[in-house]
Amino acid sequence: MSITIRSDRHGLPDGAGAGRVVLPESATFPFLRAPALPGELGRLGNYRVFRLIGSGGMGKVFFAEDMTLQRDVALKVMCLPPGEDVGSWWERFLREARALAAIKHPNLVTVYQTGEDRGTMFLAMELLKGESLETRLRNKTPLEFDELLRIAEETATGLSAIHERGLIHRDIKPGNIWLEAETRGQTTDSASSLTPRVKILDFGLVRDIHEDTHLTEAGAVVGTPAYMSPEQVRGWALDQRTDLFSFGCVLYTMATGHQPFAAINPIAQAAALVADTPSRVRKLNPDIPEPLSNLIAELLSKNPSDRPATAAAVVKRLQDIRDGFDRDSDTEVIEAARRSFWRRHRTVLALVACVWFVATGVILGAALTRDRGKTATPTNTPVAKETAPQFISELPVLDYYEFPPPGHLPPHVDGKVRVRGVLSPHGLFMHGAPSFGQQMFTSYSLDKKYARFQSEVAMIDSSDEWSGPLVFVVTADGKELWHSKVMGVGTPKEACDLDVIGVSVLTLGLRTAGNHRGAHGGWIEPRLVNAPPTSGGGFE
Secondary structure, eight states, X not given: OOOOOOSOOTTOOSSTTOOOOOOOTTOOOTTSBOOOSXXXXXXXXXXXXXXXXXXXXXXXXXXXXXXXXXXXXEEEEEOOOTTOOHHHHHHHHHHHHHHHHHOOOTTBOOEEEEEEETTEEEEEEEOOOEEEHHHHHHHSOSOOHHHHHHHHHXXXXXXXXXXXXXXXXXXXXXXXXXXXEEEEEEOTXXXXXXXXXXXXXXXXXXXXXXXXXXXXXXXXXXXXXXXXXHHHHHXXXXXXXXXXXXXXXXXXXXXXXXXXXXXXXXXXXXXXXXXXXXXOHHHHOTTSOHHHHHHHHHHTOSSGGGSOSOHHHHHHHHHHHHHTOSHHHHHHHHHHHHHHHHHHHHHHHHHHHHHHHHHHHHHHHHHHTSXXXXXXXXXXXXXXXXXXXXXXXXXXXXXXXXXSOTTOOOTTOOOOOEETTEEOTTOEEEEOOOOTTOOEEEEEEOTTOOSEEEEEEEEOTTSOTXXXXXXXXXXXXXXXXXXXXXXXXXXXXXXXXXXXXXXXXEEEEEEOOSOOTTOEEEEEEEEEESSOOOSOOOOX
């Protein structure tokens, strides 16, 4: 059962006397005893129950207070639909409680007590504040490299603790990874720094490695389809490496912004897990260092023997990537940090550079014109003459690959490049439809006549809100010159300014992966010029 415990406490009482929480009339909880104080929904065992904060297939989770210890808890109550076998579910409920109680680890949710009140079973756990990784990914993808690596290390550390007890989780996914905000350490200005502590949730499917792990009592394969291992889909016997495959799916999603085996229905999902190989992470997100991309590919191996042997080994690999102990990763990590720094601070750095150049020019000018009894004379140095830009849409097309073919766009798509309502008159539209791994492209003849290629790129307004990520690519005479960052709906425009002196054929392309229905990319005012770029002049 997946539980989402929200961080906001609005409407939750801090003590006796707080206002009553108003729930819909349909929200009835007959297993609770009548409330004794204002603000309560009711009572269960030794707990005052205030508010429903989550639910799943096996029960409900409430915000509650331990009346003896006077501490807030998350109270998980087993609530089954009529006709379900209470005995088997109670056994599963106890299995979760025993697994959590057996492992004390900072990256696992803590269980305080299990109990029963008038036939209703419950589990009291620590109340977490923050958000799930699933929520974080809905708001921000892909994650920044530092955040991704921190979450990955802590999750793998928690998995290692589970596996060392001879258990497997069987349901590792973003919804079961919690990012708890807490104060850790101090910043240079003595202000508190909030850093998420990762906790693994929901041990409802946990099993001992020596048990028959591949089937439930009802004979159905268990788990979350998008994050199940191939052996889990097939119903084969499982070991700890099934969790590592699921963890690899989580890493892939954090790094690229989409699932590695996305599909439109459970049958297609199962087929993809068993047979498909996702695109390399580094191909979709060049900011990911090669060692991390390689690790994710290993975790997603179809054969368990090709994956890392243990979660502890994965933790070590992640630490090597972060700390630079792996020599092959040093340059990649540094370059990723540099690119990330430049993206965050490019405006400030550009202003500093402009001020420096202006100041240097003033100083040199003053020195050269200082009165020394000499008169400056003009030189005959030629000055490059800038010509009007040549929009690439006006050049002849040498070759192309498009899907759908020209003239066969969906009825609601006009092929115009509009970004946030602004039309690019000379824009180039590309429809990122599923292409079985092929890259959309259009090639133009430059005949070595131009000095620079300039454009901006973005997902355009006609893209569906669920569109998958795109990467724009520029190739010159068969050699890749540039690619954009991974771009999704709402990603800011990215500028492209390239030296194309001596280039005969320029190709503009679009990479896609997975289900990209309705993903529309736009080259904004792509143009060729014969002089170095000047400041300003962007498409707004």
